[in-house]
Amino acid sequence: MSMTDVLAAADISKAVGAFAAPDSFSHKKFFEMVGLKAKSKDDMKKVFQILDQDASGFIEEEELCLILKGFAANGRTLSAKETKDLLNAGDKDGDGKIGVEEFVAMVAEC
Template identity: 60%
Template sequence: MVMTDLLKAEEIKKALDAFAAETFDPKKFFDLVGMTAMSAESVKQVFRVLDVDGSGFIEEEELKFVLKGFSEDGRDLTDDETRVFLKAADKDGDGKIGIDEFEAMVHE
């Protein structure tokens, strides 16, 4: 499955363009790309696409490249952006984002 099976390509592009030179805000990005209106199960499908190694978690190293999971044109997150994103989503403090943590962040 690819991201455009789950989200509209034009919404992905619009969301990526919004953060091309701006500090990444995951909640605003999820809203722009249309994820906040999706069901919990659909958000979890997006998570599975982003979980490149299939571990069931998005670790810090995967998180750095999360925008490329939406489109190969996506930029890498800076180290600071990655840390802020991880801190915002990692509710149990284990240093990685689980599928339920991801879904909760999208819908909070």
Template identity: 70%
Template structure:
């Protein structure tokens, strides 16, 4: 399954394009722009599993840094500061990684 099976390719392109500048990433705006906010809980979990590259059941910091590439291969990596901000927003239990339920909560906050 690919991201375009779940989300509109044009929405993905626009959202990734909106955050090309370093230090510009805003996860709330991004999740709204790609249409993730309007998806069912099942579809949000499917997106989570696509972003969980190592299939560990969690999105770790390394995977989080390349979250935009999970939506578009030619996207940029997040900066260290952006990655830490996103981790802090999503890691509700403080274990240093984001689980499926935490990801769903992160999207719902957007």
């Protein structure tokens, strides 16, 4: 499954491009621009599975920094600060990673 099976390619391109500058990433704006916020919980889970590159059931810090690349190959790597901010926004139980339910909640609250 690819991201374009769930989200529109034009929305992905526009959203990834909007955060091309270093230290410009805002997960709230990104999830809204890419169209994920308007999707069903099942679609959010599908996106989670794509971003969970090692299929561990969690998106760890190493995967979070590559979140834009998960949406589009030309996406940039997040800075350490952006990655930490994203982890802090999604990691509700403090285990240092984001589970599927935490991801869905983070997207929904944007």
